[in-house]
Amino acid sequence: MAKHYKDLGGYSDLVAAARRWQKERVAKPGAKTRRLVADCLAFAPGPERAQKVTVGRRWEKDGIVGEELSWSVGYGPRTQAWLLKPAGATGRLPGIVALHDHGGWKYHGKEKIAIGPDAQSPEMVTFHAGCYGGRAFANELAREGFAVLVHDTFLWGSRRFALEDIPEWTRVCGRAILPHAGGDPESPISVYNAAAGEHEGIVQKYATVLGTSISAIISFEDRVATNYLASRRDVDASRVGCIGLSGGGLRSTMLNATSDRIAAAVVVGLMSTYEGLLDHNVVSHTWMLYPPGWSRHGDWTDLAACRAPSPLLVQFDNEDQLFSLDGMKAAHKRLAGHFRSVRAPKNYVGQFYPGPHKFDVPMQEAAFAFLTERLGK
Numbered sequence: 001m002a003k004h005y006k007d008l009g010g011y012s013d014l015v016a017a018a019r020r021w022q023k024e025r026v027a028k029p030g031a032k033t034r035r036l037v038a039d040c041l042a043f044a045p046g047p048e049r050a051q052k053v054t055v056g057r058r059w060e061k062d063g064i065v066g067e068e069l070s071w072s073v074g075y076g077p078r079t080q081a082w083l084l085k086p087a088g089a090t091g092r093l094p095g096i097v098a099l100h101d102h103g104g105w106k107y108h109g110k111e112k113i114a115i116g117p118d119a120q121s122p123e124m125v126t127f128h129a130g131c132y133g134g135r136a137f138a139n140e141l142a143r144e145g146f147a148v149l150v151h152d153t154f155l156w157g158s159r160r161f162a163l164e165d166i167p168e169w170t171r172v173c174g175r176a177i178l179p180h181a182g183g184d185p186e187s188p189i190s191v192y193n194a195a196a197g198e199h200e201g202i203v204q205k206y207a208t209v210l211g212t213s214i215s216a217i218i219s220f221e222d223r224v225a226t227n228y229l230a231s232r233r234d235v236d237a238s239r240v241g242c243i244g245l246s247g248g249g250l251r252s253t254m255l256n257a258t259s260d261r262i263a264a265a266v267v268v269g270l271m272s273t274y275e276g277l278l279d280h281n282v283v284s285h286t287w288m289l290y291p292p293g294w295s296r297h298g299d300w301t302d303l304a305a306c307r308a309p310s311p312l313l314v315q316f317d318n319e320d321q322l323f324s325l326d327g328m329k330a331a332h333k334r335l336a337g338h339f340r341s342v343r344a345p346k347n348y349v350g351q352f353y354p355g356p357h358k359f360d361v362p363m364q365e366a367a368f369a370f371l372t373e374r375l376g377k
Helices: 014-021 031-040 122-131 137-143 168-181 188-209 214-231 247-258 300-304 325-341 361-375
Strands: 051-061 064-072 079-086 093-099 147-151 235-245 262-268 312-317 348-353
Touching: 031 247, 031 300, 064 137, 079 137, 079 214, 093 137, 093 214, 093 247, 093 361, 137 147, 137 361, 147 214, 168 188, 188 214, 214 235, 214 247, 235 247, 235 361, 247 262, 247 300, 262 361, 300 325, 312 325, 312 361, 325 348, 348 361
Parallel strands: 093 147, 093 235, 235 262, 262 312, 312 348
Antiparallel strands: 051 064, 064 079, 079 147
């Protein structure tokens, strides 16, 4: 009797049918897999560099100096970003691209992981407390001696769609689900986030028609940011890493897979085999996790390890509500096998922590130590 999948019901046998047609494949680290990844994440509207970069306010507080930046990626609104460094730093610093999460919260981007020149909003104070142990981890990384770039990516913050550009029916649907999702129908931010969540599928349809995907567009924009960071005179281009939680961990995975600039990557709370997702939260995950066509070539973990032996830290939460523990353990085993296959087992580190989906202070400290070890100070 076919296994029952809760989201497939009477079509649960579709899984077995698909497996008869397409056997599981393992995409091993190396040039061939990287070419396949590049094809699945293809989006090349122009050079991968920030255009018309401007510098706004500069500030110093709490041991950090910051710059307010903006640039164009060639389409849509300008990208807003912050560059954070330790006060008094001289010479070329190792650089980190700090990648904000998805979180079902698209109204803000960089503010979810960093504090800029202005006071935090109450919403962001609460957000940091819930996901990040009460800290803006990008600022903490800067205090550790890194030049940290935090930018808004496609669909978030300064790069979000205007509410009036989201179809009316999608906005209506977003409002309808707000009470069931614990949102506040009187909050403009909650109303926007609900509408934007429903809108993501429409954007994916447009991207598919245009021969690309949300995954590919975001990956492109993150490479633009990485190349800008590496181009700065105060950054050592040979020592650039990336880090993110959840959707930020997903972005870190794709950026590491597609950019030779990245010398070390940290992925937090976003690693599972595809098998581990089949009966657990496929419906609630972002389209970013499903680059069209990739699963014909390999597993998500194969994409994550395609640049092995480039150093990779993955942090798992044992009670992560977004993934099954079996799926996470299987991912850890498969990643470790990939790094053993290229004779660099120590370049992959998998860490399991108690608790739900998060990037709390102990996890942050371990991640910072990994980046310091691999990139130096």
